[in-house]
Amino acid sequence: MIENSSSEPKIVKPKVPNTERISLMTKPRLILRSVLAVLGLVTIYSLVTIDMAGLKLKDAFHSLGLNLNAMFLHPNVGQDSWSVLLRGLSTSIALTLLTTLLGAVIAFFIAVFSARNLSPTWVANTLKAVMAFIRSIPTIIWVLIYSAVMGLGANAAVVGLTFHSIAYLVKAYSESIEETPQATIEALKASGVRFWPIIFQAILPSIVPALLSWTFIRFEINFANAVAVGAAAGADDIGYYLFMASGFYFDFHEVGLIVYLLLGFAIILELISMRLRGHYLKSN
Amino acid sequence: MKAKYSSPQQFFRQRRMRLTVVLVILLLIYFGSVLLVNFNTFSSLAQIPAGLVWLFKTFIPNQHTTTYLGPIFYQLWRTLIVSISSTICAALLSLIFAVLGAKTTSPNRVLQLTVRFGASLLRNIPVVAWAMILLFSFKQSDFTGFLALFFMTLGYLTRAFTETIEDLDTEKLHALQAVGANYFQCVFCGVLPEAASTMTSWVLYMIENNIRDATLVGILTGTGIGFLFNQYFKSIRYDAAGLIVLLIAALVIVLELTSTQIRRAIA
Numbered sequence: 001m002i003e004n005s006s007s008e009p010k011i012v013k014p015k016v017p018n019t020e021r022i023s024l025m026t027k028p029r030l031i032l033r034s035v036l037a038v039l040g041l042v043t044i045y046s047l048v049t050i051d052m053a054g055l056k057l058k059d060a061f062h063s064l065g066l067n068l069n070a071m072f073l074h075p076n077v078g079q080d081s082w083s084v085l086l087r088g089l090s091t092s093i094a095l096t097l098l099t100t101l102l103g104a105v106i107a108f109f110i111a112v113f114s115a116r117n118l119s120p121t122w123v124a125n126t127l128k129a130v131m132a133f134i135r136s137i138p139t140i141i142w143v144l145i146y147s148a149v150m151g152l153g154a155n156a157a158v159v160g161l162t163f164h165s166i167a168y169l170v171k172a173y174s175e176s177i178e179e180t181p182q183a184t185i186e187a188l189k190a191s192g193v194r195f196w197p198i199i200f201q202a203i204l205p206s207i208v209p210a211l212l213s214w215t216f217i218r219f220e221i222n223f224a225n226a227v228a229v230g231a232a233a234g235a236d237d238i239g240y241y242l243f244m245a246s247g248f249y250f251d252f253h254e255v256g257l258i259v260y261l262l263l264g265f266a267i268i269l270e271l272i273s274m275r276l277r278g279h280y281l282k283s284n
Numbered sequence: 285m286k287a288k289y290s291s292p293q294q295f296f297r298q299r300r301m302r303l304t305v306v307l308v309i310l311l312l313i314y315f316g317s318v319l320l321v322n323f324n325t326f327s328s329l330a331q332i333p334a335g336l337v338w339l340f341k342t343f344i345p346n347q348h349t350t351t352y353l354g355p356i357f358y359q360l361w362r363t364l365i366v367s368i369s370s371t372i373c374a375a376l377l378s379l380i381f382a383v384l385g386a387k388t389t390s391p392n393r394v395l396q397l398t399v400r401f402g403a404s405l406l407r408n409i410p411v412v413a414w415a416m417i418l419l420f421s422f423k424q425s426d427f428t429g430f431l432a433l434f435f436m437t438l439g440y441l442t443r444a445f446t447e448t449i450e451d452l453d454t455e456k457l458h459a460l461q462a463v464g465a466n467y468f469q470c471v472f473c474g475v476l477p478e479a480a481s482t483m484t485s486w487v488l489y490m491i492e493n494n495i496r497d498a499t500l501v502g503i504l505t506g507t508g509i510g511f512l513f514n515q516y517f518k519s520i521r522y523d524a525a526g527l528i529v530l531l532i533a534a535l536v537i538v539l540e541l542t543s544t545q546i547r548r549a550i551a
Binding site: 027028029031032035036039040042043045046047050051052055060061063064067068071090091094095097098101102132133136137138139140141144145146148149150153154155158159224227228231232235239242243246247250252255258259262263266267270 | 310313314316317318320321322323324327328329331332334335338339343365366368369372373404405407408409410411412413416417418420421422423425426427430480481484487496497499500503504510513517529532533534536537540546549550551
């Protein structure tokens with residue numbers, strides 16, 4: 001009998017090298033998920049505890065449907081006339097132009113002093129903090145405050161809107177200025193160019209596209225704000241007629257017409273902004 | 285601009301000319317607007333310092349103000365969670381709309397145009413109109429404020445999300461399609477994970493923005509912190525109104541700082 005005398009053959013198994021476990025759950029992902037989870041929980045809590053004031057949802061949505069139908073399918077001029085409404089619309093547009101222009105000019109000069117590469121750090125930081133504070137207070141509150149100081153009317157609306165525009169634009173402008181390479185400024189300073197020529201000859205021409213696009217964004221925001229603020233400040237613009245039609249006469253036909261007018265202007269603005277953006281992308 | 289200039293002098297002359305024309309146009313626009321609006325530039329600008337002084341004198345909270353702290357904090361908290369919940373609900377819906385409406389993932393062109401048009405409509409109906417229409421049907425309740433913020437946010441986020449999806453690299457999507465992934469696999473495994481952090485930062489921005497808008501919506505619909513401010517302001521309890529302004533500013537700044545931190549962490 002043949003016997004295999006040798007013991008069990010030695011089998012060499014390949015060893016699994018020590019690899020690190022690869023997890024798809026990276027830290028940013030984890031933070032992202034936990035942020036979303038917290039927000040979701042707050043949402044659920046808020047929806048459960050929201051005060052509905054004994055509302056019957058079915059009736060409410062039914063009446064909403066009726067009102068929307070009256071607004072969008074049967075618009076008419078109601079209490080006011082076409083000329084009054086069109087004048088109101090042009091006042092709103094003028095208000096927007098005025099506040100954006102004033103805001104842009106003042107904001108540019110403040111932005112120069114709040115850019116870190118142009119002015120001392122403490123000046124820049126103080127200005128930025130003040131602007132952040134102004135920005136964090138809603139436009140409507142600024143307008144209300146100034147209407148208490150100056151009395152109701154266009155002046156309060158203009159000053160209130162401009163205030164918020166300045167704070168918004170200073171942030172945008174100073175960030176654009178800070179993108180100018182330090183070397184450019186150093187070189188000009190070294191060759192003896194003074195402060196204002198550096199800004200108007202070197203920095204301004206290179207950031208004009210960025211400034212224009214930020215100003216245009218602010219223009220759109222200001223238009224929405226001008227309409228919203230009209231009612232509060234009594235600036236006799238389209239927002240005032242909108243507020244009267246919806247809050248006092250309950251004339252949803254007129255509300256519909258005003259909304260159509262505003263939509264028309266907003267669409268024109270959007271077309272301009274699309275063309276501007278196309279132009280801006282092409283030139284880069 | 286590749287215009288040829290024969291000399292530096294000519295270049296500078298041309299530039300000065302162009303600048304002058306632009307300045308003249310801007311001045312014309314300015315004075316036209318001043319006439320239309322009836323704005324007195326100098327007397328108004330001169331009143332700004334006086335306004336600020338008045339503000340700091342009358343809006344400073346005093347020891348009497350602490351009696352208002354209870355209702356103010358309660359309404360501030362309600363406003364915060366209503367603006368968070370309206371943003372999140374709108375974000376969920378606009379995510380679906382954005383996937384259906386973005387050029388790269390849209391099933392068909394009609395849907396794409398519908399989504400665009402709908403979002404533009406929602407965005408451009410002014411806050412005043414939203415607040416008033418909803419107030420009429422939903423009465424004076426937190427839910428009215430919620431809905432007004434919800435509809436506006438829906439319009440903004442649909443546009444932002446659509447643009448985020450369109451900005452993504454289309455090659456990954458093509459690669460997924462080439463290996464045989466179906467539409468849903470493409471969307472859930474190719475598009476959404478990639479866009480998630482940008483979209484979250486849009487959501488955070490909208491929450492901040494909604495707190496600010498909540499004030500206006502509150503004044504118009506009689507809910508939340510805006511209503512409380514309006515009430516104190518109209519009844520000349522300026523110390524309490526000032527406290528509200530300070531607290532709103534503090535809340536917005538805290539939110540801004542937190543969301544900057546979160547954005548940096550998830551980028």
